[in-house]
Amino acid sequence: MKKILGIAVLLLVVVIATAVLSHDAVSGTNPFLSAYNLQNLCKRIGEFGILSIAAAFVIVTGGIDLSIGSVVCVAGCILPWLLRDLGVPALLAVPTVLLLTAAIGLWHGLLVVRLRLQPFVVTLCGLLLYRGLMRAFTGDQTMGLGTTGEGVRWLATGTLPLGDGFGLPVPLLVFVVVAALTSFLWRRTVIGRHLFALGSNREAARFAGVATDRLELLAYVACSLLAGLAGCLFVLDVNSAQASNFGNFYELYAIAGAVLGGVALRGGEGLVLGVVLGACLMQVLPNTINLVAGSNQLEFAVVGAVILAGAAVDEIVRRWLARRRPGKA
Amino acid sequence: MKKILGIAVLLLVVVIATAVLSHDAVSGTNPFLSAYNLQNLCKRIGEFGILSIAAAFVIVTGGIDLSIGSVVCVAGCILPWLLRDLGVPALLAVPTVLLLTAAIGLWHGLLVVRLRLQPFVVTLCGLLLYRGLMRAFTGDQTMGLGTTGEGVRWLATGTLPLGDGFGLPVPLLVFVVVAALTSFLWRRTVIGRHLFALGSNREAARFAGVATDRLELLAYVACSLLAGLAGCLFVLDVNSAQASNFGNFYELYAIAGAVLGGVALRGGEGLVLGVVLGACLMQVLPNTINLVAGSNQLEFAVVGAVILAGAAVDEIVRRWLARRRPGKA
């Protein structure tokens, strides 16, 4: 819990600051707190949050997945193709895409587990490979549903009305379900316990009779599957995917969200709640900038600076706490 | 040495294949082996090779630097500004940029060493931060020397004529010097020995009295300094830098080159010669595609697939060798 205190405080500070700064004294309205804005924000948190959980799945095993953005691209290109060009019904198309992305994860896992290739190398190649293949597959044409597929797009753009003009965006609900299931898996099941043991010390876990290979496979499959799910939501949301840049850099956002949320890159450490907070922060910051600043030129700089400051403050506070409460039983 | 056999063979295969495939039966010429092409190739190898050595410096300590591409961007934006807008003489401008990028490295190092932040986090923030700052600094305007600065551009576009129409590009010479110095530092000096010990097991090195903090600082400084050097060469070569994309993704190419060349991401392992070979392969592949294929749509896919295949074959061969020549007599 102490691990996520820092990020929780940081998030709170940013949220309050944005609410104060974006307040329009003239009209008395507050764009940040408007139902419309919160709804959009929740939608993005849902979409990117799923990606961060995907990243966290592999990171807790001590691995890394750099191909997340390219898997998003695969989902973003294949789903419209199935729906629009092949006319596959949505109920079949989405599971097909998820199956395909899960297969990608399986492939990563097999390369890592059987051939003992470094996860960084395998997924870096994946990053290049899948995007390249999608460029050839789409012939560099933009993929979208056009004006068809209104029904299935509800998954990404729909809301469950809560009254007062505010509706819970479906992607947020999907994210909450994914987060809850993941948290249950990690904390309450044998698989979760074994996953974390493997991440902390793969050799000791193996010596303890844990089926490390199968678990690692599982982590990669879960990661790519969730990336595929998020990819579906993204393309259903924006309705436009260009293979050369759809999902570009999303692996970094995903990993940043997870790491910000206290998931340790050396493996064996992480809380789903932390990942959720990290993902929130990653989405609130650009929203802040868009609502407060005159342009979004400084967006990257601000996001980078805030994450760094957050990490630094977190570390400093933790040390200070450790110094104040030493040893004694 | 065994570590780099795989990559050496792979490089050889690709080079031979390209020479054969690009041969033009009608005209009897061979574009790949033409002096003009080899010269361009050598230039790129020089530029990107420096980046891979930069990445390797940090990787052997067990760290990672994701900000390399953004540091390239900093150099690419600041150097033209100094030369063109401020009229600083080249002899002063290049060292100034190197000093600036070295300072960036020092900053990374201090955050990693003093605050014990994860290198991944520090440099990911750097990736976002420096590019963001450069976008604001340049106001998203393209930076270049225009038609001025012919003199200093010799550093990137000049050649040392060797006769027969072929000249050794200056960036290759710079790279060779950097590689030779690095190799000397790593293999023949106490600093190098300690650097590798630190990467292998930081605690053990510390217990042995190695000044781990100072060395880690040094590695980050060397990395950013070399990235800055490469950035200068890049911008002098293409004479055009857009803050939003100059050097984008170069950290991945740099790391891929180093890792391909046998530098282990867990630290403590690596040969400069391997890095050189890795950097060569990373540059030969796109050249191959441009010379052989009708479009470069599949470029990323091919690069990804070849690296992956290379890593896999390397691993398989190594296992096979290990099985044939087992442990004891």
Added chain:
Amino acid sequence: KGAAAARPKVAFVSNCVAEFWAIAQRGAEAAAKEQGVEVLVKMPPTGTAAEQQSILEDLLAKGVRGIAVSPKDPANMGGLLDQIAARTLLVTHDSDAPASKRLAYIGMRNYDAGRLCGQMIREALPKGGPIVLLVATLDQDNARGRRQGIIDELLGRSVDAARFDAQDAALSGNGFEIRATYTDQFDPQKGKAVIEDALGRWQDLAGVVGLFEYEPPLVLEAVKAAKRLDRVKVFGFDENDQTLQGIVDGEVAGTLVQNPYEYGYQSVTLLARLLQTPDEAQRRALLPAGGFMDIPARRIDKSNVRAFWDDLKQKTGRK
């Protein structure tokens, strides 16, 4: 295979990867077929000047007989372009490099297209109002030209293609107010997100302009989802299917289209015919007057969208 090898090779090089260039590719390939040449279409995968330079160098190494390129950074690429011009036939398209030794430029003037767009906005919003612009990136000449054209036209300024207003400059006049220029760095998710945020921030927005091909549909989506189609007008550039459908449905006020198909077609035709003409004087006669072949931007609105769309579908072979 033998015949293909014997056909002279020319190259068509874009400045990034986009649907726009996929259409241009069709034009280039059509022309190549007609002229009996082979065309290599190359696109810099991440759209950087460095990538484009590598591609051009490799094309020279490969020995192509002519190159048509949309230079990523004309102001600074002079040296490279002259080097190419010295070795092979060089024309520019889409984005010109007037100071270089290129033979001709095939395309439009982005600043003029921007002003055309501005006119369209003024007609749609006679009383003016607050406007937001969405552009992929501001560090490309075409993006800057278009944006400046729109701003200058809306504020009623004189024609000056060299003017540049900073991204966060406060700009108003003539009843219009440019509230912000947002960039999305080619990420559609980000593009949609910033427009959503802008709609949330300002309740009084009168219009939003998407300056790159994929952007008008994102703007349309965002405005539609905010249920503000009645108060916020959508304008765009280029001929994305959804943009055109939006015009048909009355949801998009209009779009400014370039003619990428013609860029490709005319570039390759010109290169091929230059190659086939041995005589220097006759060659010169093939070049357009002033070295500029104008493929003007066209304004597409409700009145002409059907005809335009049908023609486009036929040319690109898409349904």
Added chain:
Amino acid sequence: MALAARGIDKAFAGVHALRGVDFEVRAGEVVALVGENGAGKSTLLQILSGSLAADAGQVRVDGEAVTFRGPADAMARGIARVAQEPQQCLQLSIAAAVFLGAELRRGWLLDDAAMVAASRTLLARLGLDVDPQQPVGSLATGQRQLLEIARALRAEAKVLILDEPTSSLTDVEAERLFAIVDDLRAAGTAIVYVSHRLGEVQRLADRVVGLRDGRNSGELARDQISHQSIVGLMVGREFAHATRQPRAPGEVLLSVRGLVTSAWPQARVDLQVRAGEVVGVAGLLGAGRSEILRALFGVDAPLAGTIEVAGQPLHGRGPAAAAAAGLALVPEDRQHQGLVLGHSVADNLSLPTLHRRGWRVAPQRERELAAHWCRELDVRAASPALRVGSLSGGNQQKVVLGKWLAAAPRVLLLDEPTRGVDVGARGEIYARLDALAAAGLAVLFVSSELEEVFALADRVLVVHQGRITGALPRDRFSEQTIMLLATGQSLDSDEVPA
């Protein structure tokens, strides 16, 4: 006086490890530091060698008060320590590791040739015959311990601190070390020696200093040192030696035929262990004893051979399959193989058995299990929720034992099961193993201590270069016979088959 400490206090989160401890060692003296697991021995030594800062107290070197900011400071003062759990740079060459931090050089350059030659001599003196240019990672646990000693000898320190240096060494290597210690003492080096092998303490010590619960518990002069008096210093009470329970071996539980390991492809291993039988494996360092256990448990895939558990061939590969078949392995390297150091004691104890109670974890059951085994094995931890990495070495070892005892295996494979465990706890472990065997468990254990082999085993297999060179029943146990077999010489008399 070479090194002295006064009033040393040190507290960790939740544990007060040292309370006002005094300690001193003079030049030319060997002082043995004894105490139960968790008494604070390693903590004190870490403070003396600059690896840890004391909360209070003073350290003096040659009478001068010093403050060490790091191990380097202590080294500069001539203090060298062989750690209980040495951290090593596995990728470095052995020669580089021996000279790490004090490289030989010619001008600016490393003098690798000199370092290789010098380390070869040093290692030979310790009886380690390996190529110094090989990476450290290629060494087995015991060999790594010798390397660590070589490093300390290389430093030619004024004060040499040895924290359980022999815990993975066989008597042969240990005897070599003693000779070296004798030499150093004669040359005026001050030596601090920690060991749970009390025979060694008696053999070496000029003086014995006791620690109990982080406090000084007394001191013994040379002529007062005896087994009893040392134990008294440690625990303050005497305990009875457990008597062996009589038992009759039953059916064959573990049967191995033609096993070939990748480290020793020329050697075939055949062996059987019956229910109720405790079989010891003896041999020299690096003889391949651990290799056999690892292959049996599926950690390394054997090149050939069949393994049967209770008549059933082992299905599937890997430790998971072996564990499912009723095998358990307590590995020799507890830090890397035995424990997930970052996880709690409770999590480590339940790891091998977690999946047996369904797919959900049951926190209540886990707590009970942890409490039970901590009590049974006398694990000195303030709470089972503590990070196991923060426990003292011996207590960690008990956790490794406990997690596999909790799994109630049919065949128990043990590799140095009592490494670093204090005498008291050791006796209890012996008694427990004895009782389990009586209840029908088959035990195959590797131990470098012949004393332990004699105490536990019904039968001894001796290994030399990956081969079983002899099997001795209890009535033929003798140090000489085992040494003969272990060095590859054949016995004159008839051999007993394995």
